[in-house]
Amino acid sequence: MIFTWNNPAESNGGWAEELLVGFDRGRPVRVLVLPAWFDEANKLRRFTIEVMRRLDRAGIDSLLPDLPGCNESLSPLKSQTLEGWRSAAVAAADAVGATHVLAIRAGALLAPEHLPGWHYAAQSGPQLLRGMIRARTIAAREAGVAETSEALMATGRAEGLVMGGWHIGPAMFRALETAEPAVGPGQSEIAQTAIGGPGLWMRAEPDEDAEQAGRLAALISQSLGNPAQ
Amino acid sequence: MTTFPNLDSAAGEAALERELKGLIADVLGLGADQAEAFGPESGLFGHLPELDSMAVAGLLTEMEDRLGIVIEDDDVDGEMLETFGGLLAFAKAKLEPR
Numbered sequence: 001m002i003f004t005w006n007n008p009a010e011s012n013g014g015w016a017e018e019l020l021v022g023f024d025r026g027r028p029v030r031v032l033v034l035p036a037w038f039d040e041a042n043k044l045r046r047f048t049i050e051v052m053r054r055l056d057r058a059g060i061d062s063l064l065p066d067l068p069g070c071n072e073s074l075s076p077l078k079s080q081t082l083e084g085w086r087s088a089a090v091a092a093a094d095a096v097g098a099t100h101v102l103a104i105r106a107g108a109l110l111a112p113e114h115l116p117g118w119h120y121a122a123q124s125g126p127q128l129l130r131g132m133i134r135a136r137t138i139a140a141r142e143a144g145v146a147e148t149s150e151a152l153m154a155t156g157r158a159e160g161l162v163m164g165g166w167h168i169g170p171a172m173f174r175a176l177e178t179a180e181p182a183v184g185p186g187q188s189e190i191a192q193t194a195i196g197g198p199g200l201w202m203r204a205e206p207d208e209d210a211e212q213a214g215r216l217a218a219l220i221s222q223s224l225g226n227p228a229q
Numbered sequence: 230m231t232t233f234p235n236l237d238s239a240a241g242e243a244a245l246e247r248e249l250k251g252l253i254a255d256v257l258g259l260g261a262d263q264a265e266a267f268g269p270e271s272g273l274f275g276h277l278p279e280l281d282s283m284a285v286a287g288l289l290t291e292m293e294d295r296l297g298i299v300i301e302d303d304d305v306d307g308e309m310l311e312t313f314g315g316l317l318a319f320a321k322a323k324l325e326p327r
Contacts, residue, residue, distance in 0.1 A: 039283050127290075135286035137302055138310075142275075142282065149302050164283045198255035202291055204277075204284035207258050 005065050005095040009087040019072045021049065022063040022096070023056035029224060031055060032098035032115065033064040034089055034107030037128065038166045039135075040201040041070070046208040047200050048104060054217035058226060062102070065092040067110075078160055078167040082125075082175035086110050101187070102220065105201060108181035116186030118220060121199055125179030129156075132163035139164075153177075190219055236324050245324070248295060249317055256280070256288050269314030276311070285310060298323045 003020045024030075033052060036044045052062040067088050069077035089110040093101065101117035103110065108122035133149050133156075140147040155161055156173040168176075183189060192199045195215045200207055236242060254264035257279065274285050289300050298320070309319040 131283075131286050131290050134289060134305075135283040138274075138285050138305060139282035141305070141307075202256050202287050203258050204256055204279040204281065204287075205258070 005092055007068055007088050007091050009084065009091055016068060016073070016075060018066040018068060018092075020063060020065045020092075020096070021052070022061070023052050024061050024063060024096075025056075027059060027061045029060045029100060030096060030098050031060060031062040031100045031102050031117065031220070032089070032093045032096060032112075033062050034101060034103040034110050035064060036105035036107060036123075036201060038106075038132070039164050040105050040123075043201050043203055043206045044104060046206065047213055050208060050210065050213035051102075051217050051220075054214055055220065058217060058221040060221065060224070063092075063096040063098065065096070067092075076167075078169045080169065081171045082109065082179060086112075100224075103181070109179050111181070111184065111187065113182060113184030113187075115184070118188055118190050118223070119181055119183060120190045120195075120216060121192045121201075122181040122189060124181065125176035129153075129173070129176050132166070132168075136161075136163045188223070190216065194219065236321060242321070245296075245320060246317060249292075249313070249320060252288065252291055252295060253313070256284060256291070267313045269312060269317070271313040273312060273316065274310035275307075292320065296320060296324065 001021060001023070003022050003024070004017050005020045006015045007018055008015045033048060035041050035048050048064065052064065055062045066073050067080070067085050068075040069080040090112045093112050093115060098115060101111050101115040102120065103117070103122065104120045105123040106125070106128050108119040109125060111117065111119060133152050136152060137147050137149060152161060156168065156170065158170060160167065160169040160173055195212050197209060197212055200209060200212065236245065250264040250267055253259070253267065254261060257277070274280055289305070292298070293300055304319070309315045
């Protein structure tokens with residue numbers, strides 16, 4: 001279930017090895033899973049893996065690569081860029097022989113457009129930054145330090161910024177200010193309303209919801225022409 | 230987006246209170262009955278360890294979406310976030326026509 005993939009886009013030494021969680025039985029449909037980012041990645045991790053387990057039971061392979069700078073990656077997060085992650089997503093798709101993509105929340109910003117697939121509750125770059133900046137100003141206020149969103153945005157653009165413990169470099173920060181998910185040909189959006197219940201990214205603590213995971217996996221399976229279970 | 234056109238009416242206020250309780254239930258992963266028990270003095274930020282700055286940021290963003298309001302930096306203070314009553318009073322003030 002735990003594999004690795006080589007990211008050839010890494011300039012340092014030609015390629016970098018990253019971890020990968022996969023349900024890989026060599027079946028015809030192979031879904032590349034691009035997870036939610038940063039704090040949401042933690043909150044949605046169990047949900048994401050549960051969706052993959054259910055896809056596995058429905059006869060669908062799924063593969064969840066670590067992007068450089070995330071989880072066990074040796075690359076530092078602060079040196080990552082949006083373009084670098086987009087290249088990494090394409091490289092990962094090639095490396096695992098993906099036929100489809102499931103992009104979750106901000107993961108939709110990276111969905112390779114040549115793959116058919118689904119954007120689940122896609123989040124734009126500005127929405128992502130707004131939430132993280134707000135978390136930082138609230139924490140600062142609690143600590144008795146006055147910080148404004150405006151000043152933090154300026155710092156982020158020039159030097160990068162640590163928000164909620166996540167160190168985002170200046171290039172990534174600037175790119176996120178205008179980044180919108182692009183729904184490629186053969187890709188469709190799945191809104192939270194189609195899943196039912198509140199999105200797990202809102203939760204104060206990481207949680208799971210078997211019913212929500214089941215509905216997302218079922219929607220994917222059905223859109224591939226499999227009968228409803 | 231939900232709108233609350235008649236905040237002056239008791240029904241409008243009750244709808245807003247229900248919406249906010251639902252929101253807190255969604256953030257804290259509470260059942261509807263647990264959220265129903267929230268009163269004006271129920272503690273939020275600083276009282277519930279799981280409600281950290283990131284969770285509060287998420288709560289405010291969701292409030293903006295559901296109530297159709299914009300929350301500025303200056304709006305956010307300790308009083309507004311400390312209790313359910315504070316949050317409700319803030320939402321009411323934001324929704325009142327000026």
